[in-house]
Amino acid sequence: MILGNGVVRTMDPSLPTAAALAIAGDTVAGGVGTHERALPSPERVDLRGRCVVPGFTDAHVHFPTWALARRQVRLEGTRSLEEAVARVGAAASSALSGGWLRGCGWRSADWLPAVEPTRHALDPVTGDVPAALWARDDHSLWLNSAALALARGDLGTGVVELDDAGEPTGLLREEAAWRFRERYLAVGENETADAMREGIRVAHARGVTAVHDKDGWLGAQRIWQRLRASGLLTLRVWQSLPHERLGELEALGLRSGIGDDWLRIGYLKLFMDGTLGSRTAWLLDGSGVAITTGEELAEVVRRAARAGWPVAVHAIGDRANREALDAFEATRDEWHPRGLRQRIEHAQLVHPDDLPRFAALGVACSVQFSHAPSDRDMADRFWAGRTAHAYAFRSLLGSGAVVANGSDAPVEELDPLGGIRAGVLRSLDGRDAWHPEQSLGVEEALHATTVTPAWLAGEERRRGRLVPGQLADLVVLDRDPLAVPPEELAAVTVVATMVGGRWVHNPPPWD
Helix, strand or coil: CEEEEEEEECCCCCCCEEEEEEEECCEEEECCCHHHHCCCCCCEEECCCCEEEECEEEEEECHHHHHHHCCCEECCCCCCHHHHHHHHHHHHCCCCCCCCEEEEEECHHHCCCCCCCCHHHHHHHHCCCCEEEEECCCCEEEECHHHHHHHCCCCCCCEEEECCCCCEEEEEECHHHHHHHHHHCCCCHHHHHHHHHHHHHHHHHCCEEEEEECHHHHCHHHHHHHHHHCCCCCCEEEEEEEHHHHHHHHHHCCCCCEECCCEEEEEEEEECECCCCCCCCCCCCCCCCECCCHHHHHHHHHHHHHHCCCEEEEECCHHHHHHHHHHHHHCHHHHCCCCCCCEEEECCECCCCCCCHHHHHCCEEEECCCHHHHHHHHHHHHCCCCHHHECCHHHHHHCCCCEEECCCCCCCCCCHHHHHHHHHHCCCCCCCCCCHHHCCCHHHHHHHHHHHHHHHCCCCCCCCCCCCCCECCEEEECCCCCCCCHHHHHHCCEEEEEECCEEEECCCCCC
């Protein structure tokens, strides 16, 4: 197959653009222009001036959770508690008896008047149907009385909000929320697999050809394997496992990267702290929730390195990021010689003294460009006086740090083009750019969404660029994003997506 008469953005500095792209089987055979256009081929695709770029990788997505959330009550964009309750009430009328009413996406920091949700607000519209509604950041869970009753008072460790009488309000945070999910909110594999099949189709329509999945705690690897065995896995997956599984991996002698071109078990995931939206980010002023200390992380990193596993560390607050960097520094003699590619997820608030340490240590920043414009009002409110160092993508890149971009879906929408716009414009709602000094160029944002995630997965010789020998994972865009003014990026759309030489979304010919 030869794609020609357009612009091919290879993302390789030795040949940034090509006039045509030749594909043989599942790999790129060439792309230097005249020679490839002269090759005999059973199929020629006329791009008609369109642009081809490497396939997008979402470097941080909770894919099964996102896929299931697409079928639940969505509370994003609600501007008050009453509006959120009204949406739940509208859905409650169709909830099955004996089943759960599930939802997600609320963020109390967006509500006016400012108030936290409680079971008392839900009970009148849900009655005896148990309701579980996840906050947008997935670190807080809003339950009604029927759901709370299932726990019989045993809500475990973590943050359990209590009222003046000492009774649970219906709001659980961090470990308390996650434990409740494990005990009462499990979804069957058949339902999850069905949702993921649909999610894969949606991801391809948005140009996604690979994901770094964070739902290893949910057993996502089993479902990916199920889809793979059925020939339905057309995304490339770099899968996490919870760090609590390290002992099993050590006993089995399994190392990072086990799998094939479609599914690899790659890294361990753990949490240092909570989130901005739940007010549980661990800050240098002592506020927030410390889920893992620096000393505990250092022990995990040391053991994991000896077993051949890199670690991805969720760190939001400036104290969490400092503790994580300290742990990586203290253990660098273990992991660096082994070539392990360590990463901090989010890195949302980083003290200026710590910012250059990512590059110095060789720890990558796995960030989400879309979080900056989405979180700006909360950050201005809760991190007043510190936002010059929040979501500091330009500063991180300028320091030499490796920066990869993801969505954190379902926290934000799985939409790479939207994420690229967020990184460049620092605004997605028409307002002026928030801290425009931290804006990125289009090519830098595209690099973080194509090249860097492949490198993080140790597959830079196989994916991420459109050069000979690389897998033919690509996206056809209706126009060249590097040739339009930044304010027109919203007009760029996905025309078609290819994975491994096979069209997985909207094959040609196109109008």
